[in-house]
Amino acid sequence: MNQLVDLARPITQEKWASRAPFEQAPLAVSVSGLERRYGSRVVIEALDLDIHEGEFVALLGESGCGKTTLLRALAGLDAPDDGQIDAPGRPAVVFQEHRLLPWAPVWANVALGHENSVGRAGATRALAEVGLAGREDDWPRNLSGGQAQRVALARALVREPKLLLLDEPFAALDALTRIKMHALVRELVARHRPGVLIVTHDVDEAIVLADRILVMRAGQIAASYRPADHGQGELRRQLLEELGVTAH
Structure with missing residues (x-):
């Protein structure tokens, strides 16, 4: 318990202060002047991020x-x-729906699209990292909602x-x-x-x-x-x- x-428990000021600094790290993404329109409706306007x-x-x-x-x-x-x-x-993207392929075992879902570079061994390591060691051969239908999202996270992070x-x-x-x-x-x-x-x-x-x-x-x-x-x-x-x- x-x-x-x-x-x-909420994260305290001290916990935030202890996080490794990222301001000097390389940019993961840079957005400049982004605009998106659907017909005459402007959805995103001159957005920088x-x-x-x-x-x-x-x-x-x-x-x-x-x-x-x-x-x-x-x-x-x-x-x-x-x-x-x-x-x-x-x-890499993780959606609200886990979007696992129901006809593929868990390890194959993690390695999806990266079978040559990841393989079963890499998928197994990624699953262990998200707390699903030993579940490599399970089918998605046997997973709870939280477990399915763990698989989705493993799939997203396996290629760094x-x-x-x-x-x-x-x-x-x-x-x-x-x-x-x-x-x-x-x-x-x-x-x-x-x-x-x-x-x-x-x-x-x-x-x-x-x-x-x-x-x-x-x-x-x-x-x-x-x-x-x-x-x-x-x-x-x-x-x-x-x-x-x-x-x-």
Whole structure:
């Protein structure tokens, strides 16, 4: 029980201060003047964004503000209408749905697209890293929701991406599983040092995970906060106000 309490405890100022610095690290992605339009509707407008390797950035915003469109553009899934995206290597993406192939064993899902460079041995090591040692030959249907997302994380990190994109990956999980996944993701990011952008609607999740929290509004970055510079309660109140919610 003590372990679960430790996982759930908010990150303190001291814990943030102890994180390895990332400001001098190479850029995982640099976005300049990004624009995306659907017909006459502007979804993203003149957006600039830099994320360093090892930096964990959370993106908050109301539905329809352009969060997912930005993530898809960074992932190379949606071509921008203007602007530039510079990212070394191909980003890795983890979606809300784990998107595992039901006809392939777990290890093959991890190695998917990288069979020659990763193979079963590499997939096995990646699965052990996310707490699924010995589950290599299981079928996706035998996994819980949290276990399936662990496989998705292993698949994303097995090729050591410079940029990791997370699209509400824990939204469908129960509260206790989310706490465990938060701890796992923090550990994996500290070990592999990718730059990370997580799209989330959960203010508390953003505070727990991120080095920097961005609020998106009408296709632009409207506000930026560093949890290390704020008390958790005050930061939560400010973020909720940014999102149009009054905290009580």
